[in-house]
Amino acid sequence: MYKCEDISKKLGEAIDGALKRVDSDVLRMLKVAYEKETNERAKWALAQIIENDEVAERTDSYPCQDTGIAMLMVSVGQDASFDGSLEKALNEGVRIGYRDARKSIAHPLTRLNTKDNTPAVIYYNVVEGNGLEVKFLAKGAGSENMGGVRMLTPSKGKKGIINAVVEIVKEAGANPCPPILLGVGVGGSMDKATLLSKTALLRKCGQPSADEETAELEKDILEAVNALRIGAQGLGGVTTALACAVETAHTHIGMLPVAVTVQCHSVRHTTVKFG
């Protein structure tokens, strides 16, 4: 039996740590982008981003003031049991993890701030066994506001998918703090595609899909997006996106949903295993 208090504590500490560290794979990709860049304005921005991430680590500071809305992807075993409410325990974990971070969560209509960064956005995936795993992603508003969904018709095919992503990134311009990472969900229904675009971002950054055709699509999207020359902070240059991850699901014969989640360069996430 899982103790809810232990879940909250462990999750809280993991979130607190994750919010103060930019993913090391992303930092490595940023350094490659800096070396590759010839546009002096983009290089100006990239140098600051790299210095920032190193200053944050050295001083245990938040690399970005927008510590985001907390997203939790929970894999819970169908045989697992708890000594209380799992959902309450997860939100308590978020409360603990955000104790020193910015409180950015407000009611959508009254705009009143909850002052503890809860409630988190939580998705549950029920799996076999009695395990419990939580993937945490801090999602900032600047990039999240730039995401989008396109309900394509099947005839649009792969070219249509690439065009849809390019359009969304073009529209976003400098707003999502490029260089960005792209999570793309293809298939399922409108909501399923959107969820897939989030789970795509939870994959190890820069790692291609295990499926060959999907990996090919990821490469094609990345190439098309970087051809936009939006560049770091929208200042031009060769790197608009550092990586693109695509996740797919079977869909209806009459549908081709495409969802794009835009992630800024300040990638803060972690995975916590319990039990």
Place this chain on the structure above:
Amino acid sequence: MKTIDINNECDIETLRAGDAVSFSGVMYTARDAAHKRFVEALEKGEKLPIDLNGSAIYYAGPTPTREGEIIGSCGPTTSSRMDDYAPTLMDAGLRVMIGKGKRNSAVVESMIKNKAVYLIAVGGAAALIKSRITACEDVAYLDLGCEAVRKLTVRDLPLLVAIDSKGNSIL
């Protein structure tokens, strides 16, 4: 890239879009909610909690200040969300806006009219920017938490002139 040192007294009309600048001086934080209150107060003919005349506003909402520190991490937020308010503030004296991302045509027109400048900081460079802030003073709307208005003193803050007072833009 050559960097120009600027402060609150410099002639901003000499700045050109694309110039890299290093700003040392005073700026006020204000984002969505504070802008709404500023504009509502101006419409009612009330006095603002800051003197806008010749002022610089930084679109930012920092993380909470830790014990023994001046301020939390403090990077720029997306400027376009302030576009509906910015012309009214420029008409009331605002000269320098600091944020990230594009502005709409109404803002650019008002910038030309009011001889204002729009500078960008690097989005997501919040820890680096924090290290350049030498003083922070609470000014108004403290009930807004991170969205409160604060007076910041900065030294060598790296910025880029995104739109100059003639309306030229690099974005």
